[in-house]
Amino acid sequence: MHKWCFILTVVLSITRLFGDETLLQTHCSDCHNDEKSKGKFNVATLGSGPTSENYDRWLDSLDLVTSGEMPPEDDSKLSDSERSKLAKYLDKKVRSFAVGSTPKQAPPRRLNNREFANSVRDVLLLEDIGTNLPTANLIGDSLMHGFDTHAETLGFSRFHLEQHLEAVRKIVNATILSGEQPAANHYPIEARDIIQTNLQQSNQKRKTTPRRRVPHFDFLDPKLHAYFANFETAPATGYYKIKIRATGKDRFLYSSDDTGVYHGDPIQLEIRLGDRERIIDLPDEEETVIELKEWVAEGSRLELHHPTDGLRMRSNGNFKFQYAIAGEYLRKNDQETYQERLKQIRNPNYRNSNRGPNAWMHWTGFWQGPRPRLYEAEIEGPLFDSWPPKRQVALIGKDPKVEDAKAILTPIAERAWRRPVRDGELDDIVDLVERRASTTNDIEALKEGIVSILVSPAFILLNTEDVETRDRFASKLSYFLHSTLPDEELRKPVNKGEFNSLSQVTAWLGKQFETDAADEFLTAFPKAWLELDDINFMSPDPEEYPFYHKKNVSDDMIDEVLAFFRNAVQENLPIPEFLSADYSFINADLATIYGVENVPEDSKFRKYTFSDERRGGLTGMGAFLTSTADSLSTSPIHRAIYVMENFLGIHPTPPPPDVVITEPDVRQAKTIKEILDAHTTDASCASCHKAIDPWGYAFENFGPTGAWRDSYTAPSPMPLNEDGVKPGKKKLKKTSLKIPVDASAEFRNGNEYNDITEYRKLLLTAANRDRFVRCFITKLLTYANGVEPDDTDFVAIDNILSRSAEKEYRIVDTIAAVINSPLFREE
């Protein structure tokens, strides 16, 4: 009986298979055959089933048939039920091949600079790596498609090694002290000791303005920094008590339209010690004493600064031009002072008497803009909680001896190397320490051992194969979420096998997001996924879009994405909500760009619900719309590619090298569709662009900064001078020529849209939703593994997608499913 059943099933499935294969021949081979292979595809290459040579073709076929894009709507007789039959057939074939593919191991790679700083910090049990900019010398990391964790760009050279060595020495020297305890000093600082400085990148020399006896110090130009004349740099490493008496001045006096500083934002003072920043809100017109106690490395500079993105609205943004605001204010509010000054200005002996009363140089002494005011300060240090300091005792003990080098260095090495120290592995290092001890004291000799541990390959290289599976997993998990080494609290349970199930991973992950433990991931991953560091690779034209530049709006745009992402994780929202949301997180600057009202006048990000169905979620965000636009015009192609690569996981083939791309000419009064005419009329362009361009046209209503527009404004045509043109500040002649925006298009599967609101709905079809979540999963795996998953990982990714779907695609559950997948676990 059983036997018969079995045979019957086999016979049935064979006929079914044959039947579906016929569908492929009937409906696809007209365009994709030996003679005619549209889109460079020939059905014959599929053969009888997937092989390692044609697997990518099978995957493409599955994706295109499922989404309805192939066969295309206009020349296909494939019925809906046949389409789903064909898709099932392809899916089955794809799965049959993937069975038995073994998990790959993530390639070894160097720690990136971010991970390096965090890891050294945690090996040495510090709050940060120090105030003397120890990693400023490191060679910057290059990004690979936005990712700073990508193995391809995290190579290693002698330059890297030397810089690492130098950085490690600097940090260790500022952490472990030997010899006598240095005596503390007291530094009283009066207002006249506070000096303004312009740290120009050009020559690194301080330009100082000596000041006479004054009752206070006001910060005017936000580009300038201040320092204390009698405390330029810390004379010795240790704790310093810093007291500063200060207040906020004139927050509400000038209009925020003039200053670019919102009345809703408190006046702040930034105290900077190397990379360490403390930002303090100052009370208005009320003196307060700021007190800090900081561990400061010898040679660190202490600098003060007024952090604001305002005070640059006039002219080219240089602060001096803002003085005109002072004059305008007096004219409106203090006629007496104003008239007095007018008399002086009109005096022919006055140097600038020929300049009109509104010129900035008349009003330099009258500035009453929002600013921090300092009265005095006091510094005491270096101070110590004990000698040697407690942090040092925690690391190497109170009175460490070279004889105990192995015992002292073992826990340090175990943290640094993220695994147990092997037998005999420390012998060479201990040997080095002992040799060193013959010429210096025990503590200095031990430092040499710590330096060696921190430049060793076991510290600098991640994912090396010699590490046991569970230690590798703990490391990977920790670098994925915390961008640093795993602590005991993680390594222990992982090694006990308490991370072996999806539910255990999910529970742990949930806890990470309840605190600030995963902050690195919440910033670094969305930046990598959405390539946010490239937002200003081509920023909007500064003359056409001054607001964008003067208020550093790109920073706000990046923060909008980060706020949205953080909220999604904290609320464990379904991933498709990144596309479907009718809300985002914006502040007053973004409200200006987006043209929305009723947003409080400050820089805080708050959830805002858009009622126009145009914005909300990723597709309406300035970060996406700006980074994909040219400086003076927009490119539906760039935007389409971005949507395909970063939202849908589709990788269109780049145009062949011999294609000559015509340079865009924004002077012509043509719509973008007329300009890209060849994409539909030239068959060789159309075969690919028909699948690309519809993803981008919908965004044409968003200009280069992401602001809404109903029509293009074409500048008047100006012929190019063949003999070369002289540069000059010739302003563009604006014409009244307005061409209405056409943001409609049709996809290959016959779906059409008229504008962004209809396009957004099409992005949410089941096929596109799955593409989006799959793309998100792929990006997470790239971030974690330092390499993109490849075709052979298709089924494993599909399994993660199924786990995700079971939980309504909720983001935390999906991340947990990624971590629990063989693609992350590598087993």
Next chain:
Amino acid sequence: MKIDRRKLLKGLGGTLALPFLESSCLAGETTPTRFLVAGNPFGMHPDYFFPKDFGTDVPLSPTLKSLDWLKDRLTILSHTDHNMVSGHGREVSFLSGVLPEDALAFPEKNMSVDQVMARHVGVKVRYPVIGAGLDSGIRMSWTSNGVEDAPFTDPQALFDHLFLNLTAEEKAARRNLIEQNGSVLDTVGKQFSGMKSVVSHSDMERLDQFQTSVRELEKNFSNRLNWIKTDKPTFDISNHLNQSEVTIENRYHAIFDMIAYAFETDLTRVANVAFPRDLSYTDVGGVTRSYHGCTHNGKMENVTAELVAIETFQIEQLSRFLKRLDSIKEPNADGSMLDHTIVLFGSGMGYGGTHSNRNLPILVAGGGFKHLGHVDTAVNGASMPLCNLYLTLLQRFGVGRDAFNTSTGTFDLSHA
């Protein structure tokens, strides 16, 4: 589609043979040949860069006007490139013809031509190669390890590196530190061997990189210990940097002057200078926009003018440097230092406005070549591999080899 490394390796089987050993016949030579390359990431506006006519004695194009004095001693190459598809990111192949992701298919990875020359010079000079620029690099110089050699981006730091002499006390401290670091490396290297023995099959590439780094740095340390005794030449760049306003121009003057002097005093024989993408050229006449923004000018006259101003600026800096070299007599030989210095200007991108990476803007000066003016290198409409030119330059430099990456021959440029 991703390139399968293994397939590529197979396909290029023939080229996997080790490169020709570089000739060491230069031992005992008295007159060194030097090399300087200046590059940018966005190419040049072709209408303003390439002269209209071919041949010697043709009127120079607007961008090249400042080189008029050198007109008869220049070669401008049209229609040469690395056959790359359009788009950003390929310009990193400027000096090698090889993208980092394809580097494993080549015996010397994507090592750039300046680094090949630097390796050839070796420890004969204090610094085998000097890289400089402002703001950031443009990723044009790559070592045999397939890793970028990042340039100095602060003229002051470059100055300290090249010309700052230490006091006797500082020298002793420096020597101690180098020795101490040497011991650390020694220890680290031993751990590495242990680690490598455990590793069985995974990608050894990255691990080898680490080991090579340790070895190279050790060698570099011992080279430095040798040189520490010798004082560096003294030089003064304060006239450039101690002005009330330090402009981009001042700083490039300082950079080029330092390199010229480093050539003159034989501190180095190979240098590269970058004009990076993120540098704000707003103190160059009439420029208000970002460099990249200007390349996407949409053919607007005023924006194009800004781009041409930036490109002209770059050539003017080069021209000033060439003039300087030409004013120095080559010690122990005929001609000026320029006659013994190969100078290359160009980019791995054709023109940013079209994103084209074909027809790269390439210019050669100096080096004692019999220069050709403006040359069309295309044969039957097919452009010449730029590596052909590099092979010619390498041979001129004294590196005896008959192939360089994607070269198919040499470029016909003889020397006197």
